Amino acid sequence: MSDNSKKMRDPASQQALAAAKAAEMATALDRYEAQQPQCGFGQMGICCRNCNMGPCRIDPFGEGPQTGVCGATADTIVARNLLRMIAAGAAAHSDHGRDVAHTFLLMAKGEAKDYTITDELKLRQMAVEYGVEIEGKTSQEIALALGELALAEFGQQEGELKLAARAPEKRQQLWRNLGVMPRGIDREIVECMHRTHIGVDADYRNILRHGIRTALGDGWGGSMIATDLQDVMLGSPVPIRAKVNLGVLSKDKVNIVVHGHEPILSEMIVEAAREPEMLKLAEEKGAKGIQLSGLCCTANEVLMRQGIPVAGQFLQQELAIATGAVEAMIVDVQCLMPALADAARCFHTELITTSPKGRMPGVRHIEFDEEHALDVAREIVRAGIERFPQRRQESVNIPEHTMDLVAGFTAEYVFKLLGGRFRPSYRPLNNGIIEGRLRGVAGVVGCVNPNIQPVDSGHVEMVKELIRNDVLVVQTGCSAIACAKEGLMTPEAAFQYAGKGLQEICETVGIPPVLHVGSCVDNSRILIACSEMIREGGLGEDISDMPVAGAAPEWMSEKAVSIGMYVVGSGIFTVFGTPLPVGGSQAVYDYLTKEMVDEVGAGWAFEKDPVAAARLMIEHMNEKRAALKLRPMMYEPEKTTA
Ligand code: SF4
Numbered sequence: 001m002s003d004n005s006k007k008m009r010d011p012a013s014q015q016a017l018a019a020a021k022a023a024e025m026a027t028a029l030d031r032y033e034a035q036q037p038q039c040g041f042g043q044m045g046i047c048c049r050n051c052n053m054g055p056c057r058i059d060p061f062g063e064g065p066q067t068g069v070c071g072a073t074a075d076t077i078v079a080r081n082l083l084r085m086i087a088a089g090a091a092a093h094s095d096h097g098r099d100v101a102h103t104f105l106l107m108a109k110g111e112a113k114d115y116t117i118t119d120e121l122k123l124r125q126m127a128v129e130y131g132v133e134i135e136g137k138t139s140q141e142i143a144l145a146l147g148e149l150a151l152a153e154f155g156q157q158e159g160e161l162k163l164a165a166r167a168p169e170k171r172q173q174l175w176r177n178l179g180v181m182p183r184g185i186d187r188e189i190v191e192c193m194h195r196t197h198i199g200v201d202a203d204y205r206n207i208l209r210h211g212i213r214t215a216l217g218d219g220w221g222g223s224m225i226a227t228d229l230q231d232v233m234l235g236s237p238v239p240i241r242a243k244v245n246l247g248v249l250s251k252d253k254v255n256i257v258v259h260g261h262e263p264i265l266s267e268m269i270v271e272a273a274r275e276p277e278m279l280k281l282a283e284e285k286g287a288k289g290i291q292l293s294g295l296c297c298t299a300n301e302v303l304m305r306q307g308i309p310v311a312g313q314f315l316q317q318e319l320a321i322a323t324g325a326v327e328a329m330i331v332d333v334q335c336l337m338p339a340l341a342d343a344a345r346c347f348h349t350e351l352i353t354t355s356p357k358g359r360m361p362g363v364r365h366i367e368f369d370e371e372h373a374l375d376v377a378r379e380i381v382r383a384g385i386e387r388f389p390q391r392r393q394e395s396v397n398i399p400e401h402t403m404d405l406v407a408g409f410t411a412e413y414v415f416k417l418l419g420g421r422f423r424p425s426y427r428p429l430n431n432g433i434i435e436g437r438l439r440g441v442a443g444v445v446g447c448v449n450p451n452i453q454p455v456d457s458g459h460v461e462m463v464k465e466l467i468r469n470d471v472l473v474v475q476t477g478c479s480a481i482a483c484a485k486e487g488l489m490t491p492e493a494a495f496q497y498a499g500k501g502l503q504e505i506c507e508t509v510g511i512p513p514v515l516h517v518g519s520c521v522d523n524s525r526i527l528i529a530c531s532e533m534i535r536e537g538g539l540g541e542d543i544s545d546m547p548v549a550g551a552a553p554e555w556m557s558e559k560a561v562s563i564g565m566y567v568v569g570s571g572i573f574t575v576f577g578t579p580l581p582v583g584g585s586q587a588v589y590d591y592l593t594k595e596m597v598d599e600v601g602a603g604w605a606f607e608k609d610p611v612a613a614a615r616l617m618i619e620h621m622n623e624k625r626a627a628l629k630l631r632p633m634m635y636e637p638e639k640t641t642a
């Protein structure tokens, strides 16, 4: 166990790691170790297999070849590889958005009868933004028009993405001048693949600028559409209390774990699992009920809207199975380890894939179908219940640990909350910053990664340092889960960890110092909040003027690269824990960390030490505060840990 405390930060995961070992079940941490040392060429981004004259690699020591067979230099190869990562990340988010838009349209046509319009106000607001005439129209008619327009943004060839108009005017103009305003969501992703094909774009700056454009199409397009249409259809989150960590699994109920990203199916599973008929079936099988919980971003989605407890983040997916208490794990797309199939075989767990895009050999597949969503969900829940009698009680090892959290903060809700019920506006937040009670706002997001151990520490240490320095932190994805497990998402955390200024605000409004704003696609909520802060006034004319910063201390996925690029491209200084794989090109590194500051008003930084990274963010906020001539901070923390 003590060894495990060096691997994973929270005690529940440490216990589950021991259980996995006892069951001779390998985990990602074991496989990570087996992969050492990892390929240096890959880490530096200097291998290329984009054509069959290769694979080629550049000698980083300058003694061997300095170009590929085609003549591509390290700069070209590194930039092209990064662009392909952005393309993949943007594609994942945007395909999620497309599926949501598709379901939304089916709902509007009356063909997806299990879905309804839940947030009428947001429907109308969005419709107006898209130029839909709403006077005298039914909600269904409005939804039909909106759904068609939203879906069309994916295949749009010319013009600008509609929701990019939410950005401050100055930012939009900057994007136009730089030639990075996204024209259509898919178009930019396709162009990434074209440009990086053998013999097309060899200019690293030109390649990277297209990376900005593609990523903006994700943040202000695919992801934003996903978030907003989900809110309209499934309901906009409001603050909700729940529990987190492996201890949410039940000893005597049927445990069904939903894992992946798209809430379209998991919302239906929540509904099905609450049906009396299902609860009766569970009892007949000897269980005391059904315990639903979530992993990764699916967890964040059903947490925010339904208060479903969170079993864990990305690196806890196998550990959930290792508790021996999971009857069924339901997966859809993204961040699902293929290793789950083997893990499930070590126990009685039934792993069920549901998306035609994400199947696993030898694993049961129950395909999701929007037109019969609830029926499919019932079949899945039933499959989980049927497994309960096979649970081997002697193999059950559920860690005791859980933690309380409050989640469900959105751009519309949270900052208005700061203004109170009678004066909903961003003014109090802006004033808090202007008066020096709050230093600024930081978005700490992204994955967990075995290359940062103990896992979760990158997030937790960074966030503690930020709130100690009166920085309000907003979080999504696995980062949010990591900090929730540490207790940072309870209102009481303000008194334990936050600086005095942030504490005062948290106390007045009754919020935690660290706000859970959702899943990875919900990073779009952070972009909207930043734009609203500019509109409110007093913090400059563009997002890049504000004392805000972003971070992904333990990033892992290509989606994180796309997110990082659209956040920086939107004018927000961003620190990643481990560097992007660009070490093989000084020119690319300089473009990302220096030239982008001139071009888009913000740059990237890489810093593995989470407290040092937090200090970089705090320094950046201090500089922005000075440039805006804001008042000095009311309180400074007693001493710094950096
Ligand atoms: Fe080598 Fe150029 Fe082909 Fe890449 S595109 S594999 S660098 S020849």
Ligand code: MSK
Pocket: 296, 297, 314, 334, 335, 445, 446, 447, 448, 476, 477, 478, 479, 519, 520, 556, 557, 559, 560
């Ligand atoms: S799930 S993308 S591990 S945050 Fe969004 Fe977590 Fe990263 Fe997947």
